[in-house]
């Protein structure tokens with residue numbers, strides 16, 4: 001009879017099946033979410049899987065089952081997100097995979113077969129260039145143009161023109177070589193500068209920080225010594241003043 005069937009598909013007679021009792025018990029147990037032998041989502045399955053993204057190195061005790069990860073991917077319309085490390089995940093022929101990178105043509109540099117930056121139509125370099133568009137000098141017409149691509153990466157030194165061309169929209173209107181405007185060099189983060197430019201600036205920066213650490217520790221050593229001297233002086237002064245008052249009182253009382 002239809003009225004005997006509950007919404008969850010179990011008839012009234014099924015209400016106390018061992019499986020239902022088991023699920024009810026689990027749902028009412030507050031510590032179940034920390035039970036590392038069960039899937040952290042359904043709190044039911046103990047058929048835990050190793051995720052291809054973080055499965056090998058995670059220190060988290062949170063575990064998941066295949067069906068829950070599949071549900072996450074289906075909810076997202078195909079490519080889901082790992083609930084632990086946020087990597088993209090996909091189900092292919094029943095297995096969980098990290099989908100291949102989004103390869104395509106970059107709308108900025110027009111290079112085909114580039115890995116496009118997450119959710120954009122820009123390659124990684126152009127994404128960086130759009131965030132920080134530096135000024136460059138054209139090798140042919142010597143005019144300055146702001147370029148939305150890190151052209152400095154193709155310069156073997158900060159003062160030589162790079163070996164990759166970019167369209168000049170200023171004077172010559174050719175594909176020409178470029179070098180960064182000297183004043184803009186300091187805007188490039190030290191760690192992003194090509195290795196051929198030398199690591200001296202970077203290492204000097206590290207040295208400066210290391211020296212600061214050494215000085216800070218020797219300063220605290222000095223102040224500790226100095227602080228001790230002040231304390232000794234104050235005790236000494238207190239003793240003298242006390243002795244002076246005592247001597248004065250003794251003298252006044254004529255003892």
Ligand SMILES: [Zn+2]
Pocket residue numbers: 039040041042043044045064065066067068069
């Ligand atoms: Zn699950």
Ligand SMILES: [Zn+2]
Pocket residue numbers: 051053054055082083084085086087
């Ligand atoms: Zn992961």
Ligand SMILES: [Zn+2]
Pocket residue numbers: 106107108109110111114122123124125126127
């Ligand atoms: Zn690009």
Ligand SMILES: [Zn+2]
Pocket residue numbers: 138139140141142143168169170171172173174176
């Ligand atoms: Zn030019």
